[in-house]
Amino acid sequence: MGLSTACSICKTGDSKILLLDRHGIGNDYCSSNDVNRVFRYSYGNDEHYTGMAVESLKLWKNLEEESGQELLLPTGLLMLQGEDRDANGFNEASYRTLSRLKLGAEEEIEKRFPQFRAEKGFFDPHGGVLLASKALYALSSLIQKHGVTVRKGQAMKLVLGDQPSVETSAGEIVRFHKLVVTIGPWSNTLLSPRLTSMVSTRQQLVYFKPQNSLDLFRPRTCPVFFTDKHYGLPAAGIDGRASRPGEGEQIR
Numbered sequence: 001m002g003l004s005t006a007c008s009i010c011k012t013g014d015s016k017i018l019l020l021d022r023h024g025i026g027n028d029y030c031s032s033n034d035v036n037r038v039f040r041y042s043y044g045n046d047e048h049y050t051g052m053a054v055e056s057l058k059l060w061k062n063l064e065e066e067s068g069q070e071l072l073l074p075t076g077l078l079m080l081q082g083e084d085r086d087a088n089g090f091n092e093a094s095y096r097t098l099s100r101l102k103l104g105a106e107e108e109i110e111k112r113f114p115q116f117r118a119e120k121g122f123f124d125p126h127g128g129v130l131l132a133s134k135a136l137y138a139l140s141s142l143i144q145k146h147g148v149t150v151r152k153g154q155a156m157k158l159v160l161g162d163q164p165s166v167e168t169s170a171g172e173i174v175r176f177h178k179l180v181v182t183i184g185p186w187s188n189t190l191l192s193p194r195l196t197s198m199v200s201t202r203q204q205l206v207y208f209k210p211q212n213s214l215d216l217f218r219p220r221t222c223p224v225f226f227t228d229k230h231y232g233l234p235a236a237g238i239d240g241r242a243s244r245p246g247e248g249e250q251i252r
Helices: 002-010 047-067 085-100 132-145 185-190
Strands: 018-021 037-039 072-074 077-080 121-124 128-130 149-152 155-159 165-168 173-175 198-200 206-208 224-227 230-233 241-244 249-251
Touching: 002 018, 002 132, 037 047, 047 072, 047 085, 047 132, 077 085, 085 121, 085 224, 132 149, 155 185, 185 198
Parallel strands: 018 149, 077 224
Antiparallel strands: 037 128, 072 128, 077 121, 155 165, 165 173, 198 249, 206 241, 224 230, 230 241
């Protein structure tokens, strides 16, 4: 979020911008860093989120054009009905929302994706794979071309008032006129205790490499897929299919 925010801000004026990141860009603790991530229009009944996804697709296309790199691989999203009622309800609600908004949702999937077995499924044609690490470094390169300073450091305290500043773990005082905090679990100590806190949870990521050919699991033939409380991605950016049991963070 920090890189994307800095990239947007640096195009709106000639302000001096500093991006302060606790572990540096593309670190192992970064929730946006990995080989790939899911892009989708499907968010159950939430038309607001779906609308934001529609708008964000334009921004991803702009970033690809500006960086000269392919960052979003269109594969579609296949939502398979399984044993979990909540997951099935989410899939059905997503299908209804996409249909209501005339975004091209489909219901027949057997002939199109023979490598999957399910009694029923729904297809979001706008799903895809974001090459996450590649996108981070594309954004990093762009903002530095625009004169943004990137510094590794941990914010320990916000000082507000006549001379607002950030105190870092190294004892440095960074003064600012305007501040944007892109929050995560690490930022709980900087925020008011009255705000909702975030707690990180470990989610196991597994890559499967088929014994035979990967052809059925490449982006051109294999979509991103949801089933029960799991989701998976095709072999994009790595010779293996990724599978995750859920999101990496929870709100408490």
